[in-house]
Structures are given as C-alpha cells and as structure tokens.
Amino acid sequence: MTHTNLTVFHPAVFVLLGIPGLEAYHMWLSIPLCLMYITAVLGNSLLVVVIITERSLHEPMYFFLSMLAMTDILLSTTTVPKALAIFWLHAHDIAFDACVTQVFFVHVMFVGESAILLAMAFDRFVAVCTPLRYAAVLTWPVVGRIALAIVTRSFCIIFPVIFLLKRLPFCRTNIIPHSYCEHIGVACLACADITVNIWYGFSVPIVVVILDVILIAVSYSFILWAVFHLPSQDARQKALSTCGCHLCVILIFYVPSFFTLLTHRFGHNIPRHVHILLANLYVVGPPMLNPIVYGVKTKQIREGIAHWFFEVKAWYCASLLG
Template sequence: MSDSNTTHFTNPSTFILLGIPGLETAHVWISIPFCITYAIAILGNFTILFIVKREPSLHEPMYYFLCMLAVTDLVLSTSTLPKMLGIFWFNSREIDFSACLTQMYVIHSFLTIGTGIFVAMAVDRYVAICHPLRHSTILTNAVVAKIGLAVVGRGVVLSLPYLLLARQWPYCRTNIIPHAYCEHIAVVKLACADIRVNNYYGLIVAIFVTSLDLFCIAVSYTQILRAIFRLPTKDARLKTFGTCSSHLFVILASYTPALFSFLTYRFGQNVPLHFHVLIASMYLLVPSMLNPIIYGVRTKQIRDRLLRHMTPAD
C-alpha cells in the first residue's frame, strides 16, 4: 500500500477502497447490520415486484411507480453493498478503474432517478385525491410510460458528465480512496488536475434537482392536504392522510442523509471522516430497506395480496 502512495501513474488500473477509514478493526461488526439491511432490501423489493406482477388489480400508476422505485433500490444497494462486504469480510479492497467509474455513474444516475420517482408518486397521489374521477383518464398507461422514460432519461443524462469528467483527469498522486465505495468527489480528489468544474457541476445539479423535485413534491402535497381537510368525515381524512404520510416519511428518509453527505464533502471539513463515510453508505442502503417495508405495511392492497400468497389454500 505504501507503493501506491509513491508511484506516479496516469489512470491506474485499480483503485484501493479503504472501507470505513479509522474503523478498520470494527469492519466485521459493521458488516452485520449492513448485511441484514441488504438482505431485507433484496427480499422486500423483490416481493413488491412479485406481488405487483402477479396481481392484475395492482396494474395501476401508483404501483408502476412503486415498482420503478423497487428496481432503483435494488440497483443502488447491489451496486455498492457486495463490494463493501468484500472489504469488510475479506479485505478485498481493489476495484478496477473502469468498474469504479461505472459504480460512481450508476450511483449518481439512480439517485437522480429515485428523486424523480418520488415526484411522479406525489403527482399520482395528487391526481388520485384531488381529481379521483379523472385519475384513470389523466394517468393512462401511455402517460405513465412517458413519465418513467423522462425520469430515467433525466438521471442518465445529468449523471453522464460525472463519468466523462472523472475519466479525463490524470490520476498521478495515489490510487487509495478513503471511502467504502467510489463516491464522485472522493474519486476526483485523487486527480492531478483542477477539479473545480466537478465541484461546480455537482453543486449545480444537486441544487437544481433537489430544489425542483422538492418544490414539485411540496406543491403536490399542499394541494393534497387542502383536499384532505375538505373531506366530510374524520375517518376519511385519517385514512387519506395515513397513505400520504408514508410517502412523506420515505421522502424524508431518502433526502436527509443524502443532503448531509453531499454538503459534508464540500463544506463539512470538521466532520470526522469515518462518520461521514458511514452516513454516505447508509443513505444508499437504509432507504432501500425502508421503502418496501413502509409501502408493504402501509399499502392495504399489497399487504392483503402478500398475506394471500403466504397463507396456504384450504
């Protein structure tokens, strides 16, 4: 590893991931909750996909968007967690240069896709609650497909400069990344070049995407809350609010640690590195575990179908 610090090279064949810097002796213990989280995420998201596919009555916009979110969670967790466990369990720290950049691109693109899906789900809830009689005519399968393509296209296009910029820099200082996965800024900080364009682009995209998405979600839920308070009975208000509250909880659980990690890399020099890496790792894994649990438990249609499949027939 000392050779890696002193060797001069351009675009190394491999990078070295340190895992959680400063907590190397606790890697095995840290891996336990990470592994459990990943197992729940895999089981929960595949269950969502299975239930929606098997039940024609769930072939509606809300569940299509939920399936998109499940696929996004599976990609995000699977693109990072297996390599983390390799580091924690087997000290397998090497990652190919191209594989590292690919992982970085997949993470950024699917994080952006995930926030777009939250907007789509908020719009779906707005139409369902505020215009229930027109829901099926407004959100047709063709419209849902176009929304899905727009969400995916935005994530793919906005994240492409991360990959192109990172690939063009010469890496001649070190190939050691003080992180558990190939996070964008952690990688480009190793470049022997002025990476301000990376910082500026990342900051602009984060502000643009976050502000736009949160604004759309806030507008949708403001209209939803107004409609809820106009409902005639308390039971109807509570039932409708309960459905929306689970959506809002998922959104907060996803945005809060992601924004913390992003801002820490740029402005939080006093935050301990091991704490930052832990948070950055958790925000890729914890929402992937929570989403199917929350939607599975709080969505009666999915819960009923799951119980039906789990209960043996007489």
C-alpha cells in the first residue's frame, strides 16, 4: 500500500482493501458471494440460451429479458471476480485503467438495467392495454431501435465519468476502502475539487433512473386500470400473471438500489463495512434472483428450459451411441 505526496495524474495502481473491518471474515464471506455469483452466471446464461434456441420465445418480451440477463452477467462479472481475488488471493492491486473500466461498466450496467426494465414495462403496457395492436406496435425493427436506444443512452450518460476521473490529480493515497472501484470512491482520493464529479456522477444517473421509475409507475397505472376493467375474472388473472414476474424483478432491482443510495446519503451512523456489504450484495443479488423469478413464474420459460434439457440429453445419448 503506497502513500505519496507527489501529484500523480494516473497512479500505476490502486489498492482495494475488500471490506475494511471484516478482514478476518473475508474467507467466510467469499463462500456465499461465490455461490451467488455462480448461480447468477449459470441462471442468466441458461436463460439467454433457452430464449435464443426456443422459437416459441422469439417475442419482444423475451428479447428484452435476454438483454436483462446479459446485463446481469456483465454487472456481476465486472465486480465479483475481483472481490473473490481479494478475499482468496489477497490480490489487492488494480491498475488505474482497469479501475476506471470497472467504474464505467458498473454504472453503465446500472443505468442500462433500469432502461431495460422500462422497455419491459412498455412491452407489458402494449400487451395488456392494446393487445390487438401489439404485433403492429412492437415490430422487430421497433424493438431493435429500442435496444439501440438503451445501449446508446447508457453509454452517453456514463462515458463522461471516464474523463471526470482521468482529469483528476491523485496525491494523497491510492488506497480504496472497497472491494471494487466506484466513481465517487475513486474521486474522493483526488487532490482537487471534485464538485463536478459529485454533481454529475450522483445526480445525472439518479435523475435518469428516477425518470425511469416514474414512467414505469405510469405504465403500470394504465395496466392496472385496463386489467380491472376486463370483463372476466380469468382474463384479469391471466393479465396480472403476465406482469407479476416483471413487477417482482422491478422491486428486486430498485428497492436495494435506492436503499443503498439512501444509506450512503443519510446513514452516516452506519458502519462502512455495512455499506460495502450492501454494495456487494446489490451487484450479485438481483442477477441471481432474476432468472429464478422468471423461471418459476413464467410457464413458457419453464417449458423452454425443459425442452432444451430434453434436446441436450437426446443429443448426448445419440453421441454416445454413435
């Protein structure tokens, strides 16, 4: 761990401490973190493979779900392997450029996942409120433009963060009391005014995400209004069931994220290691739960997974016999 009084614009390395105050428990904490990460990667990978291979799932809703699964894989893979390397191998060093790259992907995945959830809410709005026009409204060219807009918006919002970090001089310390790099945590090490970093890095993504939440809430207000005006109980139950798993995923994503943000802003009496534990759970918890929620609550996905496993088993048996 290095301290220096010289102004260095791009330190060679930063030093990630892991979870300060819980160093004695790093090995024990790594076990559930590793299991959750493996579950997240395998579950989301299976979801993507099944959606790609099963023709019955080639619909806009499942396309957005595959985007959500890939975003979850990237989010957890950007952070968890480095945390496990710290816990298991004491590999605390991370190159400056690698740290900035980690900051970029963590925040891009956060903003991108929020936009994907908004797109999924729009899909459910069209499906429930105007079912006869669903195929005409959500054509594949429209879905492709929505996907491109999600990627472009996320990139454009977070890309300035790279320049905001690279312009800063670092001279106090290169020690980051965290298990992965995040924007304000790195900016706080600088020997310069970081007001722009704080305003942009905190306000802009949060305002965008809050706007997404408002639009999702408006979509579901119309959806609920339409559902409760359906003529039969069976139709109402079917419509609600199609939205139930999406609402669960929305809660899984937004509740922990806003709780983490509020504890950072107002929970000054909460120990630092609690903040870092919450941050680690946030990047692996929702990615682990999302495929489980959709697998349990969506009949088409359950049938697709069963069919995919049957085909894999048949192929394996044929290869043994052949």
